[in-house]
Amino acid sequence: MPATNSDIVEIFNRMADLLEIGGDNPFRVRAYRTAAWTVAALPHNVTEMLARGEDLRDLPGIGKDLAGKIAEICRTGTLPDLAALERRTPAALVALMKTAGLGPKRIKMIYDQLGITTVEELHRAAAEGRISALRGFGQKIERQILEGTGQPPAAERLQLIWAEEKAEAIAAHLRGFPGIDRIMVAGSYRRRAETVGDLDILATCEAPEAVMDRFTKYGGVSRVLARGETRSTVIVSPGVQVDLRVVPAESFGAALHYFTGSKAHNIAVRKLGVRRKLKINEYGVFRGDERVGGRTEEEVFGMVGLPFIEPELRENRGEVEAAAAGRLPKLIALTDIRGDLHAHTTATDGRNTLEEMAAAARERGYEYLAITEHSKRVSMAHGFDAARLAARNEEIDRLNETFDGFRLLKSIEVDILRDGSLDLPDSILGELDLVVASVHYQQNLSREEQTGRILRAMDNPWVDIVGHPTGRLINERLPYEVDMERLMAAAAARGCCLELNAHPDRLDLNDVHCKMAKDMGVKIAISTDSHNLGNLEFMRFGVGQARRGWLEKEDVINTRPWPEMRKLLRRRK
Ligand SMILES: [Zn+2]
Ligand SMILES: [Zn+2]
Numbered sequence: 001m002p003a004t005n006s007d008i009v010e011i012f013n014r015m016a017d018l019l020e021i022g023g024d025n026p027f028r029v030r031a032y033r034t035a036a037w038t039v040a041a042l043p044h045n046v047t048e049m050l051a052r053g054e055d056l057r058d059l060p061g062i063g064k065d066l067a068g069k070i071a072e073i074c075r076t077g078t079l080p081d082l083a084a085l086e087r088r089t090p091a092a093l094v095a096l097m098k099t100a101g102l103g104p105k106r107i108k109m110i111y112d113q114l115g116i117t118t119v120e121e122l123h124r125a126a127a128e129g130r131i132s133a134l135r136g137f138g139q140k141i142e143r144q145i146l147e148g149t150g151q152p153p154a155a156e157r158l159q160l161i162w163a164e165e166k167a168e169a170i171a172a173h174l175r176g177f178p179g180i181d182r183i184m185v186a187g188s189y190r191r192r193a194e195t196v197g198d199l200d201i202l203a204t205c206e207a208p209e210a211v212m213d214r215f216t217k218y219g220g221v222s223r224v225l226a227r228g229e230t231r232s233t234v235i236v237s238p239g240v241q242v243d244l245r246v247v248p249a250e251s252f253g254a255a256l257h258y259f260t261g262s263k264a265h266n267i268a269v270r271k272l273g274v275r276r277k278l279k280i281n282e283y284g285v286f287r288g289d290e291r292v293g294g295r296t297e298e299e300v301f302g303m304v305g306l307p308f309i310e311p312e313l314r315e316n317r318g319e320v321e322a323a324a325a326g327r328l329p330k331l332i333a334l335t336d337i338r339g340d341l342h343a344h345t346t347a348t349d350g351r352n353t354l355e356e357m358a359a360a361a362r363e364r365g366y367e368y369l370a371i372t373e374h375s376k377r378v379s380m381a382h383g384f385d386a387a388r389l390a391a392r393n394e395e396i397d398r399l400n401e402t403f404d405g406f407r408l409l410k411s412i413e414v415d416i417l418r419d420g421s422l423d424l425p426d427s428i429l430g431e432l433d434l435v436v437a438s439v440h441y442q443q444n445l446s447r448e449e450q451t452g453r454i455l456r457a458m459d460n461p462w463v464d465i466v467g468h469p470t471g472r473l474i475n476e477r478l479p480y481e482v483d484m485e486r487l488m489a490a491a492a493a494r495g496c497c498l499e500l501n502a503h504p505d506r507l508d509l510n511d512v513h514c515k516m517a518k519d520m521g522v523k524i525a526i527s528t529d530s531h532n533l534g535n536l537e538f539m540r541f542g543v544g545q546a547r548r549g550w551l552e553k554e555d556v557i558n559t560r561p562w563p564e565m566r567k568l569l570r571r572r573k
Contacts, residue, residue, distance in 0.1 A: 003074045005039050005046055011079050012036035013444055018085045020104035021093050021111070033444070034061035037418060039070070040441050043379045047074045090117050102145070103446065103481060109134060158240055159474055160541060161504035163189050163196035166220070166236055170201065173218050174244075179207040182252065186259035190311045192544030194474055194507045198241040200259045208246040215244045251283050254294030257301075258282035264316035265309075272304040272320070280304075312547035317515070331547040334540055336559040339368035342413065342436055342467060342499065342527030343536075347392065348373040349381035351532035354392075354408070358399060360533040362406050368562045370409035370527075371396065372436045372467075375423035377415035384412065386428045393431065407562060409433040413467055418442050420456025422463070429462035434569065436499065436527075438467030439480065447481035454487060458496045464569045465525045466491070468501040470508040484513055491522045495570040497557055500549075502528045502542025503535070514549020523557050523568065 016032035019025075038061045039046060049056070056067040073079050086094075090111075096119060097107050110116050113134060114125055122131075126145040131137050158166075167185045175183050180203060184190070187200040205211050212232050216224050225233040230246045247255040258266060258281065273280040278287055284294030285303045293299040298308050306323040310331055313319040322328050344350035345357055352360070354371065361369035373392070374383035384392065389412060396408045411434040415423040422429065422437060429435050437457045445453065457463055469487065470479035491498055498517060500509045506529065509517065517524055526542040528535050546556060553559045557568055 003047055003077050005042055007077065008046060008070055008073050009036045009040045011073055011082055012039070015079070015082055015085065017097065017104045018082075018089050018094070021089055021097075021108045022085070023108060023112075031061070031063075031066065035066045035070075036444075037442050038062060041377075041418070046070060050074055093117060096122060102141075106137070106141070109136070157195035157197050157475075159504055160189070160192065160194055160196060160507075160544070161538075163199065163240070166240055166242070167199050167201075169220065170199070170215075170218055170236070170242060174201070174203065174211065174214060177211065177214050180205045180211055181249070184256055186256055187261065190260050191262065191314055192312050192541075192548060194504075194510070194545065198243065201242065201244045202252065202255055202259060203244060203246050204249045204252050205246055211246060212244070247282075250291065250295050252294075253296035253298070253300050254280065254284045255282045257297050260311050260314065262315050265314035265319070268316050268320045269300070269304060269306075272306070272324075276304060278303055310547065312544065313550065315511075315548070329550045329552050332543060332551050332553050332556055332559065334543045336553045336556070337366075337526065337539055337543065338561060339366045339370075339409075339558050340528050340530065340536060340539065341370040341409070341411075341434065341465065341525045341558055342372050342501070343369055343530040344373055344381075344413075345371060347388070348378075348383060349531060354395065354399065356533060357530070357536075358403070358406070358408055360536055362403070364536060367405065368407050368409055370411040370434050370436070372411045372413040372434075374440075375412055375414045377417065377423040378440055383415070383423070386424060389424070389428060409562075411435065413438050414463075415440055416453060416457040418453070420453040420459075422457060422460055426460065426462055429460070430571075432462075433566075434464050435462050435571075436465045436467045436525075437463045439471055443471050443477075443480040445481070447483055450480050451483040451486055454482060455490050458487075458490055458494055462571055463496060464571060465497045465499050465527075467499045467527075468506050468508050468529070469498050470510075470513075472508050473505050474507060476505070479508065484516065488513075488517055488520045488522050491517075492520050497523045497525050497569075500524050500526045500542050500546055502526055502538045502540075502545070504538060504541045507541060507545050509545075509549070511545055511548035514546055514551055518550055518552075518555050524551060524555055525557050527558070 012032045013036045016029050020029045038059050050071060056062050056070055057064060069079060093107055093111055097104060114130060116122050116125055122145060125131055126142050131145055132139045132142040167189055171183050171185055174180055182204045184202045185199060186202055187198065189196045189199060203211060208230055212227060215232055216227055216234055220236040221234045222237045223235040225235060233241060233243050236242055270280050278285055280300065284291045285300055286292065293303045301308050307328065309319050309323050309328065340361060343357055345352060345354045358369060374381045376383045376385045393410045396410050400407050410432045412432060413436045416437050416439045417423055439454065454466060458466065470482060472479035498509060500514060514524065526546055528538040530536050557565050
């Protein structure tokens with residue numbers, strides 16, 4: 001198979017990473033990265049360019065040596081230099097880069113100064129504070145390492161959308177079965193975490209025996225690990241463990257609270273109980289041997305003097321203190337959303353037409369839908385140039401005349417170029433209702449460069465929203481290196497919004513970033529980045545993530561009617 005441009009980009013970036021870890025000449029490292037950017041930005045396939053006899057040395061940053069290497073990759077699909085380099089570099093260092101989300105420079109420093117070569121050693125060093133003691137490593141990086149290395153590798157956890165599919169199917173299989181009273185899926189699923197490990201289901205029922213039968217015979221079960229009177233454990237494909245526990249009605253609230261977690265939240269609540277001489281566990285709330293509560297979660301919280309805390313907040317990130325002080329946020333709900341601000345159609349890489357997308361949005365009861373096609377830089381998706389965008393705008397004007405109480409917003413997902421400039425001129429952007437600006441290429445810039453690039457894009461007064469601000473793909477691609485605090489401070493100062501991309505593969509901003517945005521006064525757009533009709537449904541994942549980030553209706557721009565939202569956009573100021 002002929003090599004694609006992205007094969008070349010990947011090989012060159014890996015060369016640069018490994019050379020950097022190895023402490024090679026910075027100019028050489030830079031040369032590979034520059035060449036990778038150049039190739040990534042090409043509108044044509046390099047193999048085809050070579051076949052046409054084009055000289056790669058005409059391209060910026062490509063000399064004789066690199067042109068030869070590109071030709072070799074196109075011919076063979078590989079680069080022997082890379083294989084040699086991989087043999088010379090400790091494999092653990094390469095793994096470290098992926099796990100801890102650190103750049104090669106930092107990995108090299110950790111290796112040189114602490115002699116660390118495994119993920120476990122790195123975790124221990126971070127836990128002991130030895131990372132933050134290094135020059136140029138703050139406590140923030142140390143925390144990031146602890147988070148990155150403390151959890152099981154992300155790939156072992158199921159994305160929320162797939163967890164939901166399994167959980168709801170099993171719950172539906174149990175619900176309505178004779179004798180079953182209540183079914184609730186607890187755990188991180190109920191907290192709407194972006195990925196879910198095991199599924200924990202709780203039931204109250206009259207005939208546990210029959211229910212366990214029903215559960216273990218569910219069609220999706222690939223293995224029964226345990227079958228008991230009140231608890232059974234099965235594996236459903238692909239390797240997801242599901243526990244079903246039958247609990248007495250008087251314990252249901254306590255069990256639900258206990259199994260919803262998080263552990264850290266539960267500990268904080270139990271501590272409050274201890275102060276009141278109460279013992280709280282999955283069976284109930286006890287004073288001595290006497291059960292004094294636990295039928296509902298409200299009762300559990302009430303016994304320790306707290307109002308009900310929404311599951312999405314239960315991460316021990318200040319929710320217990322806020323509850324005690326009567327300062328819990330009134331979290332945004334799916335029904336607060338009045339429209340979607342990020343969608344593609346068949347004109348670029350979407351699967352449904354403009355008319356179909358509009359009809360689906362209206363059917364959801366939306367008041368508006370922003371059509372944000374890619375711009376020309378995203379050539380793989382047939383991104384729009386100025387002329388196609390103008391034609392599209394006319395089409396939207398015509399369609400809008402046929403609608404009542406609904407409008408398509410003339411918009412674009414304009415590409416943020418390497419230097420932070422935008423892929424379409426201001427005169428064009430100024431004619432639109434709304435502009436989303438996103439990074440799609442050169443995701444591997446240094447933190448300084450990537451941050452500066454996005455800040456420059458935000459300097460453009462026509463940019464209303466920065467799309468998927470970290471570019472991560474859950475279980476697939478790490479976020480790009482970006483200084484989120486600087487980004488948010490700049491967004492707040494400029495009145496620019498940040499996107500919470502509701503696509504279950506993305507969900508960035510993440511929960512912590514959402515909270516940060518709220519605290520810093522940055523408004524959020526929750527958008528699905530829909531590429532077909534069905535994707536519009538993804539809004540629920542975005543709202544779940546927003547709730548985890550403490551967001552209220554006011555924090556999210558698309559909870560407003562269009563005229564009101566329009567006033568919030570910086571272009572009107
Ligand atoms: Zn995008
Ligand atoms: Zn998009």
